[in-house]
Amino acid sequence: MAIHFLLFSFLVLLFNNGASSYISSEDLSNSLAGAPSYNDHPNSEEQNVFNVDDYGAKANGTDDSEAFKEAWEAACNSNSDATVLLIPRNKTYLLRPLIFHGPCEATSVTVKIKGNLKAPSDRSDWSNYWIKFRNVTRLTVKGGGKLDGSGQIWWQHSCKINRTLPCTDAPTALVFYHCRHLKVRNLTSMDSQQMHVVFSHCSNVEAVHLTIRAPEWSPNTDGIHLSSTRNMRISNCFIGTGDDCISIVNGSRNVHVNNIVCGPGHGISIGSLGSNNSRAHVSKVHVEKATLIGTTNGVRIKTWQGGHGHAKNIHFEDISMCNVFNPIIINQNYCDSKIPCYQQDSAVAVREVVYKNIRGTSATDISINFNCSSTVPCKHIELQDISLVSPDTFTSSSSCINVINSTESGSVFPSCNAQRN
Numbered sequence: 407m408a409i410h411f412l413l414f415s416f417l418v419l420l421f422n423n424g425a426s427s428y429i430s431s432e433d434l435s436n437s438l439a440g441a442p443s444y445n446d447h448p449n450s451e452e453q454n455v456f457n458v459d460d461y462g463a464k465a466n467g468t469d470d471s472e473a474f475k476e477a478w479e480a481a482c483n484s485n486s487d488a489t490v491l492l493i494p495r496n497k498t499y500l501l502r503p504l505i506f507h508g509p510c511e512a513t514s515v516t517v518k519i520k521g522n523l524k525a526p527s528d529r530s531d532w533s534n535y536w537i538k539f540r541n542v543t544r545l546t547v548k549g550g551g552k553l554d555g556s557g558q559i560w561w562q563h564s565c566k567i568n569r570t571l572p573c574t575d576a577p578t579a580l581v582f583y584h585c586r587h588l589k590v591r592n593l594t595s596m597d598s599q600q601m602h603v604v605f606s607h608c609s610n611v612e613a614v615h616l617t618i619r620a621p622e623w624s625p626n627t628d629g630i631h632l633s634s635t636r637n638m639r640i641s642n643c644f645i646g647t648g649d650d651c652i653s654i655v656n657g658s659r660n661v662h663v664n665n666i667v668c669g670p671g672h673g674i675s676i677g678s679l680g681s682n683n684s685r686a687h688v689s690k691v692h693v694e695k696a697t698l699i700g701t702t703n704g705v706r707i708k709t710w711q712g713g714h715g716h717a718k719n720i721h722f723e724d725i726s727m728c729n730v731f732n733p734i735i736i737n738q739n740y741c742d743s744k745i746p747c748y749q750q751d752s753a754v755a756v757r758e759v760v761y762k763n764i765r766g767t768s769a770t771d772i773s774i775n776f777n778c779s780s781t782v783p784c785k786h787i788e789l790q791d792i793s794l795v796s797p798d799t800f801t802s803s804s805s806c807i808n809v810i811n812s813t814e815s816g817s818v819f820p821s822c823n824a825q826r827n
């Protein structure tokens with residue numbers, strides 16, 4: 407963990423100097439300069455600013471949920487075109503599970519989280535979320551503040567940490583459900599109970615400049631999770647957690663991910679898809695300019711046996727791997743279950759996947775692992791300009807099973823062709 411932390415800090419330094427190979431200084435300064443310059447001392451007398459303090463929030467360690475709820479109702483139901491819900495800086499507000507409901511009267515609502523939000527560290531009386539925005543159109547959530555999920559108490563009770571305990575779910579820290587024209591930017595989320603940020607049934611979404619942190623051993627603390635979400639851009643994020651940095655599951659389409667630093671964690675994943683014989687569709691996912699550090703996977707597609715549907719039109723491009731276990735992996739025999747999975751004939755089809763300009767070091771000998779289904783093989787897999795080696799042996803190998811109609815171009819090491827005859 408210490409090594410990962412050092413590596414991460416090092417990359418943060420590189421990133422901040424604009425010297426990292428795949429995150430150019432231009433990208434970074436664009437993202438900084440392009441940020442709207444909001445008023446640091448908004449005038450609360452302004453009719454359209456609703457300050458939680460004016461609704462009785464104390465930020466003194468007592469539950470402020472009620473004040474937040476009232477301030478939201480006022481901002482959301484205001485007749486003004488654009489309203490602001492303000493959470494002042496330099497203060498920490500304790501919040502119980504809280505839902506911000508739409509639709510709103512205001513044509514747009516901006517939630518400026520400048521201060522810190524903290525979840526209580528007891529597990530009684532919880533929902534499956536901590537903070538949830540539901541059915542809000544033209545919502546922006548930003549402000550440079552921090553959400554602290556107080557996850558430790560939940561992790562201790564996870565069956566992945568204490569194997570004698572039954573498996574139960576923990577809340578997601580921040581959920582956006584059924585939101586359209588959504589912007590989430592410039593926030594830090596740390597130590598979530600389970601996943602950090604979930605977008606579900608959302609469309610036209612931008613998630614920019616987010617920092618997401620939880621310890622490497624924290625169970626199921628995915629950074630950003632997308633489910634049934636379309637037309638989304640995720641960029642300029644630092645994510646290091648105990649699970650996937652980014653995971654994209656069923657019903658998601660047209661997702662662009664770029665300038666991501668990921669680690670520790672399980673990498674960037676499409677899936678899992680097709681559990682319990684379900685049907686899943688994911689398409690048009692482009693991941694560009696990512697740096698993965700010490701993660702258990704790099705770029706991964708994982709599907710269960712027995713599923714239906716497809717994962718297709720997926721591009722991974724300009725990816726830098728630093729001591730990554732399983733840098734490039736497709737597993738159509740995924741099984742994350744206490745009960746062993748049995749052989750089934752159907753599978754979620756995996757096709758039209760492009761890996762382009764992927765370089766760096768692999769912590770395992772097999773740096774390219776395509777473990778595809780014998781009945782529904784992976785199809786049209788394209789490898790272009792790949793260089794992955796172990797830092798110890800300066801070599802690595804591939805395992806490509808049940809892959810058809812794949813192509814290689816440029817310089818590809820390790821090649822999949824070697825064992826396909």
Ligand SMILES: *[C@@H]1O[C@H](CO)[C@@H](O)[C@H](O)[C@H]1NC(C)=O
Pocket residue numbers: 464466467468
């Ligand atoms: C916080 O403020 C409320 C209202 O002023 C007060 O009742 C409560 O005792 C305060 N709590 C602490 C821990 O200071």
Ligand SMILES: *[C@@H]1O[C@H](CO)[C@@H](O)[C@H](O)[C@H]1NC(C)=O
Pocket residue numbers: 495496
């Ligand atoms: C917040 O805290 C910083 C550092 O303590 C201080 O410089 C700044 O003036 C404070 N801002 C507000 C709005 O209180």
Ligand SMILES: *[C@@H]1O[C@H](CO)[C@@H](O)[C@H](O)[C@H]1NC(C)=O
Pocket residue numbers: 508509540541584
């Ligand atoms: C969103 O709001 C509309 C209008 O009130 C309602 O018809 C719809 O059911 C809501 N959807 C969700 C997911 O809450």
Ligand SMILES: *[C@@H]1O[C@H](CO)[C@@H](O)[C@H](O)[C@H]1NC(C)=O
Pocket residue numbers: 437438441442520549550551592615
């Ligand atoms: C993030 O928010 C803080 C506080 O409002 C602001 O000072 C800073 O410029 C913002 N950064 C970006 C990249 O938007």
Ligand SMILES: *[C@@H]1O[C@H](CO)[C@@H](O)[C@H](O)[C@H]1NC(C)=O
Pocket residue numbers: 568570571
């Ligand atoms: C695991 O859970 C059991 C049952 O609640 C408990 O007795 C035990 O102390 C826990 N172990 C650890 C290491 O926390």
Ligand SMILES: *[C@@H]1O[C@H](CO)[C@@H](O)[C@H](O)[C@H]1NC(C)=O
Pocket residue numbers: 634656657684685686687
């Ligand atoms: C998969 O996503 C689609 C589109 O959102 C949805 O209609 C379907 O119910 C989802 N399937 C499962 C098994 O959740």
Ligand SMILES: *[C@@H]1O[C@H](CO)[C@@H](O)[C@H](O)[C@H]1NC(C)=O
Pocket residue numbers: 681682
């Ligand atoms: C699959 O279904 C079983 C029984 O209905 C349920 O217990 C389990 O949680 C489901 N697994 C997943 C991954 O959805």
Ligand SMILES: *[C@@H]1O[C@H](CO)[C@@H](O)[C@H](O)[C@H]1NC(C)=O
Pocket residue numbers: 737739740741777805807
């Ligand atoms: C494919 O994946 C399954 C499940 O992870 C594993 O049991 C199997 O050994 C893998 N096959 C190869 C050839 O790696």
Ligand SMILES: *[C@@H]1O[C@H](CO)[C@@H](O)[C@H](O)[C@H]1NC(C)=O
Pocket residue numbers: 810811
């Ligand atoms: C795809 O591969 C199959 C089996 O190897 C072969 O029969 C077929 O001609 C190939 N199709 C294309 C378009 O390359």
